[in-house]
Amino acid sequence: MSSEVVMLVLPFPAQGHLNQLLHFCRLVLSSSNNTIPIYFLSSATHNRQAKTRLHGWNTSEYSNLRFHNLHVPSYSTPPPDLSSLENFPAHLQPAFDATQIYLQTQLDKLLRSFSTSYRRVIVVHDSLMSSFSTFEGGGVESYAFHSVSAFANLLFQWESRETISGNRVKSLGLSSVSASSKAVTSSEGCFTTEFLEFIRRQHKLTAVDSGRIINTCLPIEDKFIDLFAREPILNRKPLFHIGPLHPLIAPTTEKSSDDHPHECLRWLDKQPQSSVLYVSFGTTTTMSLRQMNELSAGLERSQHSFLWISREADRGDIFTGKGGGTSTIGGIVPKGRGIVVRDWAPQVKILAHAAVGGFMTHCGWNSCIESLSYGVPMVVWPMHSDQPRNSVMVTEILRVGVAVREWSASTSTSTWKVRE
Template sequence: MARDGSGTRMQVVVLPLPAQSHLNSLLHFSRVIAERGASVSFVATSTHIQQVRRRAEGWELHNFDISFRELPMPHLTAGDLDSQSTTMFPLQLIPLFEAVENQLGSHVDQLLQTICSENKNRVVLIYDVAMGWVQTVATKYSIPAYVFRPTGSYYNLWMKRTRDETMVVSPVNVSLKRCFPERFIKNWRRQRTQLGPAKGYIMNTFSALESEFIHQEREELVFGGKPVWTVGPLLPQAFFNYVQRLRLQTDTECMRWLDTQAPTSVLYVSFGSVSSLSATQIRELADGLERSGQPFLWVLRISDEAHLSTESQYDSACEFLQQGYERRLEGRGFIARNWAPQIDILLHKSTGGFLTHCGWNSTVESISAGVGMLAWPLHSDQFANSALITSELKAGVQVKEWQNAKENEMVSAEEVEKAVKRLMRSEEGMQVRKRVQELRNEARKAVGDGGSSWKDVDSLLHHFSQSFSE
């Protein structure tokens, strides 16, 4: 696929939003299409290019036609952020999204002009859905452009129906403003208005996971009747070669601790890299984990700072815990400061559950590892994802019932204790584990030769070539 139908070399330019989950998904997708013969230019800010290069270590890049091109890191100013916002949304991301649009437009324009010249205008562009402004540049140079959506179909349907006010009863019992601050909603709506000329949409999901909702998306013209390719789950290739034991990252203390635990006994606890719980909520969570009596591995961190330029440094979050907590739980509980190798943990034989914020990447990773989830959504698509996980897929349970309110709700230690026991020890939890094992097998079939996602990637690459003959 490195050449189009005329035999002329073609370049696929991949332009992700510079936020970790978006970067990772499109990095893995770049590898998928490069393995199938595509020539890929992965474009990101200088800081984020350094991060993706580290993630690509061990790829034997000489076997893939992937190059990395840098954009300057935009200058960020906090501006007038709503300090009274009731959403848990990481407000520090908003200045980044806006700075990328306001400061990088000319740099993206110049880079695409250069790439078009280098490749005789045989260029295809894939850009993140949150960067609709890029479509204007693509149109300027007549570049066939495709939109990458890093979220699931269930969430996309909820967003459309919320926007159209067509929902009578919603399984996602929170308002749109509960999920996103108003400033983000305005930005998102502006980006959407610019997507019209796109050739189609690429999604990090797979047919067996969301077939009903993918079909509904197409029926309801969620994407304006444009073609949709489901190419997930987008994960490290080694993930799907896992047999009994595989360490994808360097050895760590938490992995050695997991080695000492009984099979499927450990609850993994992590809320991702961009959100933080309050000090009061951390105390309640800590108390609930202790009271549950269940072994746990907890990644405790303060969210990344607004600049997002490096992995955030551990910020003494454990000071929120009562004195002697770790000593009391020595051997049963492990607190990883700031970071832990999530995929390695999910694949480990001792991991039996995942208390998660229900970010889409974490959701897909947990399903693909066959690990049931304890759903604790915070913002964005996470409430919709939690409803999909628990109500539709039966691949997890809610930590509590969320109310249709804008204010944040505290999860008590008692609720944590009850939810942990429900997932890890009850008959319902056993059924969840059985179901998620079935979904794990479907995920591996999807990306294997002849699987649904494998076929969609093949169809997409063919569409790239055909786009020049229109």
């Protein structure tokens, strides 16, 4: 036997979760000299998605990284509902629910097989994929992986126990419970009722884990890591903060060295240093035509060059539906001022590029920690989930960004307007 240890990694089927745990696999393989076999467990569709969108490294470099396809029953993959009054991507719920069906049986079978072949079986699962935690066999260690910040995790815990108070908010480093701090004291409007129930079911099972892992580090969240580690839900079990997980690329003023760089990187190569505003609202936000026109008008008035990633939000299966391409804005903004990319773009490489001087973001944790890694200031515009709380940390605690829109649970995606 080449190894006495095997690791199984179970991600949640959404892009912001898939890529974090895939980067985690690279980190473990690199630190172990590629000696530990790691199985990345997901549906065939989401394994394909994780590999297709990976950037910064190549899975073929690690012979012990293996993608195992779990059987997931068919599910609907509707497009995002632009008429919805909720920002949360409820159209992805069928995909989330489908991953739970038959999952326990398949994981039990895998774990029993590996536990007879290896002395030590380690399972690292997304905190939203805790179904396997009821496995009763011996020799298996499980660790819950949290894909959001320690700050957001801490606040969700306080809120669940109804212990958020003005004094607690001030203890976080906020001078007062201001209007922007409404995102701290309540997660109202951040999730659908259906998804909140999904979260509760999963978190009830997480308590049996051996420990927890979080994609953050002390220079960014020292106080919040310490406070989260003391939370009763951890029950004195270890909390490992091992971020940033994404590969760190050295910024350069030279042209891209890739043989086939993305078109947007070739465009950035031609721009002056720190001159471009990068605009992206992640993989779960879709804007209406009216919203896009409002944002376009704001970019025109700014008189700055920009790179705007404008795509329809992911479906449960990203390989269904229409594709996209790259095009100039033309007619809305003076020719040559900026470009709009309508397909997948390598965000880590974009943020590492010397031409990028700012990032307009929805404040997803991946985007926040990647932007912080490369010292790119943020213009924050939270949409749902943990994003409002991340935006408060970025603007009021770390002070590395400014808000373009205050969070309001009653403000729908169909009615917001860019602040002048």
